[in-house]
Amino acid sequence: MGFYEVVTIVLAVVILYGIKLMSSPKTAVLGNRLGALSMFVSVLVVLFYNGIADVPVLWLAVLLGAIIGYLMAMKVAMIQMPQMVGLFNGLGGGASALVALVVIFETYPEMGLFSRFTSQLALVVGWVTLSGSLIAAGKLDRRIPQQPLVIKGHNVVNALCLLILGVLVAAGSFGSAAAAVVVSVLVTLLSLGFGVLFAIRVGGADMPITISLLNSYSGLAGAICGLTIGDPLLVSVGAIVGAAGIILTGIMCRAMNRSLLEVLNGSVAAVNLAGDSLLSPAAG
Amino acid sequence: MSPLALILIFVVATAAGYKVIRDVPSLLHTPLMSGMNALSGVTILGSLVATALAAATHNKALGFIAIMLATVNLVGGFAVTERMLKMFRER
Structure with missing residues (x-):
């Protein structure tokens, strides 16, 4: 088993744990953040493992998507969630x-x-x-x-x-x-x-x-x-x-x-x- | 990776996903669904690789859009979930 497979197993387990935490009111916030963190790590792993971290277009697309997604999430009224x-x-x-x-x-x-x-x-x-x-x-x-x-x-x-x-x-x-x-x-x-x-x-x-x-x-x-x-x-x-x-x-x-x-x-x-x-x- | 190994991973992960959600209080249906919606932005991993490897300009453009959409799904999804959960905590 190579590096990528090991990382996959670790991240998958962390994400499962995050979902588990999200099914209880006390730990739900932590679960959500754990999910976000593991996704962030996954993106970095994929970029560096595939040797594509130096392609500027990718970063531009991610940056644009992140800004749009964040603004949409912050602007929406609770009732429209x-x-x-x-x-x-x-x-x-x-x-x-x-x-x-x-x-x-x-x-x-x-x-x-x-x-x-x-x-x-x-x-x-x-x-x-x-x-x-x-x-x-x-x-x-x-x-x-x-x-x-x-x-x-x-x-x-x-x-x-x-x-x-x-x-x-x-x-x-x-x-x-x-x-x-x-x-x-x-x-x-x-x-x-x-x-x-x-x-x-x-x-x-x-x-x-x-x-x-x-x-x-x-x-x-x-x-x-x-x-x-x-x-x-x-x-x-x-x-x-x-x-x-x-x-x-x-x-x-x-x-x-x-x-x-x-x-x-x-x-x-x-x-x-x-x-x-x-x-x-x-x-x- | 061989198709067989990939299918095995698919089956194991499906079983794990099945096991992990049990007796969710109905109060948390919405944020849990929202959190998993954010996780479905995982397809960003595929879009990054496909875009980087694409040679034709129109394919690069499609890939660019794919990365953007997946990132909106991820970032927006987690942010919306965070807002929902904050509301629960304040009460």
Whole structure:
């Protein structure tokens, strides 16, 4: 086991510990800071380990992103926090998809079947996370009507989307480099559309659950991206977030007395007692 | 790294993630979700490497955007979570 693998294990354990601390009120602040610190260390490790710490463009992008993210986080009103979390989450998913695009465009001929397959998968999950999160955030912010929007034959359209995506992912795994570029663009458009179809039919009161689910997706997108480029640190942290996000989604469903299927089908909540903690954190 | 090793890591990390969240009080659902949202910005690691290795200008530009988005997710996510948790502590 090399240096990078050891660092990966240490950081993954610290991040797990941070999440654990975040599930108790007394230690939650420490848990959050531990998470932030381990991410900071991870970035430095990746920069220096890959010998890319002297590329100025990278630092510029990080600096710009950090300033924008910080300002957005500081300016948002408490009541608007949930939609801000949704928005941030979508951006993370979009970032994973963009990484997959860059890797496909740059290195497709040298990629093995595993990398080709996972890169297409990262595109799907990443773009669905982006467009789904934007719709969810828009609904919470009341820029989009809050009631579920169900189109005619919604289930059929969704299933058809997934079926075509499945075919495209296969085509992107086995085809030529030129075909892969076309397939990737098609997968991008269709996945963005599917994210909208998936989130638009969820009612406003159920949005916290949807954002939690999309949160899990963005972790998954990161992990799949890690599979594509062969980075164990990205795989492990992404997988941890993906799994923990699914669990949290389940816990929230139970707290709101809803099943995930009901939520995703856009059936209106009959009882909604304990679950508004996310909609009104200031009153929580 | 071999695909098999990577999948193994994926499975182990998934199991660990499953184990770590249990009986979260509903008061903490929001900040916990927010904290994990910040962690999903981990994809910045991939975007840094992909951008540094990209040769074509348009790919560098896509990578640049990816790094920015992931950093907004990370920094904004942790900052928002910190603000939420401060609110809990003050009460």
